[in-house]
Amino acid sequence: MAAHSRSARPVILGQNQYGKAENRVVKITRDGATHHIKDLNVSVSLSGDMEEVHYSGSNANVLPTDTTKNTVYAFAKEHGIESAEQFGIHLARHFVTSQEPIHRARIRIEEYAWARIETSDADSRPIGADEAKHSFVRKGQETRLTQITYDGSSWEVISGLKDLVVMNSTNSEFWGYIKDKYTTLPEAHDRILATQVSARWRFNWGDDDQEMPHWDTAYEQTKKHMLQAFAETYSLSLQQTLYQMGARIIDNRTEIDEVRFSLPNKHHFLVDLQPFGLKNATADGAVYYAADRPYGLIEATILRDGCEARIPVDLTNL
Numbered sequence: 001m002a003a004h005s006r007s008a009r010p011v012i013l014g015q016n017q018y019g020k021a022e023n024r025v026v027k028i029t030r031d032g033a034t035h036h037i038k039d040l041n042v043s044v045s046l047s048g049d050m051e052e053v054h055y056s057g058s059n060a061n062v063l064p065t066d067t068t069k070n071t072v073y074a075f076a077k078e079h080g081i082e083s084a085e086q087f088g089i090h091l092a093r094h095f096v097t098s099q100e101p102i103h104r105a106r107i108r109i110e111e112y113a114w115a116r117i118e119t120s121d122a123d124s125r126p127i128g129a130d131e132a133k134h135s136f137v138r139k140g141q142e143t144r145l146t147q148i149t150y151d152g153s154s155w156e157v158i159s160g161l162k163d164l165v166v167m168n169s170t171n172s173e174f175w176g177y178i179k180d181k182y183t184t185l186p187e188a189h190d191r192i193l194a195t196q197v198s199a200r201w202r203f204n205w206g207d208d209d210q211e212m213p214h215w216d217t218a219y220e221q222t223k224k225h226m227l228q229a230f231a232e233t234y235s236l237s238l239q240q241t242l243y244q245m246g247a248r249i250i251d252n253r254t255e256i257d258e259v260r261f262s263l264p265n266k267h268h269f270l271v272d273l274q275p276f277g278l279k280n281a282t283a284d285g286a287v288y289y290a291a292d293r294p295y296g297l298i299e300a301t302i303l304r305d306g307c308e309a310r311i312p313v314d315l316t317n318l
């Protein structure tokens with residue numbers, strides 16, 4: 001087929017990327033009889049000189065997505081998985097530095113946590129020996145996330161979590177809001193505040209000359225500060241609580257410059273039990289209806305002063 005010059009084309013290729021999505025990799029490390037699990041879902045997305053594969057079908061610059069999948073598994077075996085971030089950085093560097101046409105790699109990882117099952121004879125064993133060496137139960141709590149982007153010179157590491165469900169059964173109010181002709185919401189001076197936290201935080205580590213953060217410590221500490229701020233904030237709105245959660249992270253973690261939250265307000269409504277002759281008031285230990293939809297959705301980015309916001313506004317695809 002005749003080669004066409006790009007400028008002669010009436011239709012032009014825009015942004016493009018490709019790779020293998022959702023490579024589920026489970027790595028067992030054996031430490032004698034004690035085993036350790038890393039359970040990841042790794043998505044690879046590459047971009048670079050990919051005009052021809054789209055325009056003419058020449059695959060000369062294409063590293064097959066199948067190869068990217070194999071690389072994920074081979075790296076897990078050859079190099080192990082220290083943390084999701086470290087593994088993603090290693091993969092991104094490999095794709096960009098080993099293949100000339102590939103200029104940018106984005107690695108997204110979800111990590112599922114496992115806990116050791118407690119064994120039944122725990123009482124008769126010394127402390128620490130009451131956990132199974134090779135039997136695990138998957139933790140039902142949050143999913144840890146990371147996204148690594150590398151263009152051959154600079155790095156962007158955005159980590160986070162999703163599906164962390166939290167509740168304050170008091171210390172939450174909501175009143176003083178605008179009231180127009182459609183407003184029916186009663187003011188609340190003692191309500192339940194519950195949400196399912198989706199959060200992303202951007203590290204200020206960006207080039208190989210800088211010392212890397214300790215990724216696992218950063219994750220544990222960031223989650224701890226977020227949860228402590230949720231618990232310790234006397235809330236006048238979920239927006240205020242969100243700000244406090246982000247501010248607590250920025251204040252305590254120097255390696256993080258930006259945090260974005262997407263917080264659904266998981267409404268709990270007092271049930272009307274008057275038809276049954278029952279009083280149902282917050283102060284007396286009430287019964288609530290936990291509504292699943294619609295829900296308020298409170299989203300915001302919290303930044304270190306002077307830093308630029310780079311986490312995408314819509315977290316659903318990140």
Ligand SMILES: O=c1[nH]c(=O)c2[nH]c(=O)[nH]c2[nH]1
Pocket residue numbers: 174185236237238239265296
């Ligand atoms: O914390 C809240 N923020 C709102 O903006 C809002 N709006 C609403 O109806 N309930 C709440 N609660």
